[in-house]
Amino acid sequence: MLGRLNHVGVATASIERSAECYRMLFGDAAVGEPFDLPAQGVRVCFVDAPNTQIELIEPLGADSPIHGFLAKNPAGGQHHLCYEVPDIHAAKSWFEGKGMRVLGEPRIGAHGTPIFFVHPKDMGGVLTEIMESPRGEH
Numbered sequence: 770m771l772g773r774l775n776h777v778g779v780a781t782a783s784i785e786r787s788a789e790c791y792r793m794l795f796g797d798a799a800v801g802e803p804f805d806l807p808a809q810g811v812r813v814c815f816v817d818a819p820n821t822q823i824e825l826i827e828p829l830g831a832d833s834p835i836h837g838f839l840a841k842n843p844a845g846g847q848h849h850l851c852y853e854v855p856d857i858h859a860a861k862s863w864f865e866g867k868g869m870r871v872l873g874e875p876r877i878g879a880h881g882t883p884i885f886f887v888h889p890k891d892m893g894g895v896l897t898e899i900m901e902s903p904r905g906e907h
């Protein structure tokens with residue numbers, strides 16, 4: 770059911786500080802410009818690793834879904850894994866059919882395609898993002 774690993778989400782209280790760390794690890798060219806995603810309640814910065822992306826996310830606004838995680842993990846840390854699927858609605862039905870908790874309706878994510886999240890307690894402790902493939906495949 771799950772396809773390619775698209776990105777690893779890393780929560781941070783400061784994208785600037787984390788970006789510095791990843792610039793040292795991967796080089797200047799790998800670290801993108803941060804941008805706001807108000808609909809998702811996060812500020813985002815992508816780091817291009819050779820075989821995937823690291824998605825740095827910082828809380829944006831009082832209702833950000835990552836406030837709770839950072840309260841428990843003030844130094845930040847690995848927040849979610851994101852896998853690609855060919856069809857977001859078919860994937861949502863599949864997870865729901867397995868009795869897993871899909872968190873809300875699909876909405877447009879940072880790559881411009883629809884995403885949804887599956888509750889970490891139904892995924893072996895890993896918050897999991899499902900993303901429709903930008904290439905129409907997985």
Ligand SMILES: CC[C@@H](C(=O)O)C(=O)SCCNC(=O)CCNC(=O)[C@H](O)C(C)(C)COP(=O)(O)OP(=O)(O)OC[C@H]1O[C@@H](n2cnc3c(N)ncnc32)[C@H](O)[C@@H]1OP(=O)(O)O
Nearest residue numbers: 778809813834837838848872878879880886889894895896
């Ligand atoms: C950049 C845009 C987009 C993209 O295109 O890539 C993104 O990635 S946005 C990323 C941020 N958005 C989201 O995370 C949306 C989905 N998340 C949620 O709805 C909530 O964060 C949550 C998963 C329901 C957790 O809610 P919260 O209120 O923070 O915590 P709870 O106390 O209710 O948590 C219950 C339980 O789950 C554990 N938990 C929470 N977060 C995680 C996590 N990231 N990884 C693993 N486990 C997590 C939490 O510790 C609780 O466990 P117990 O303490 O054992 O009860």
Ligand SMILES: [Co+2]
Nearest residue numbers: 778824851898
């Ligand atoms: Co993500």
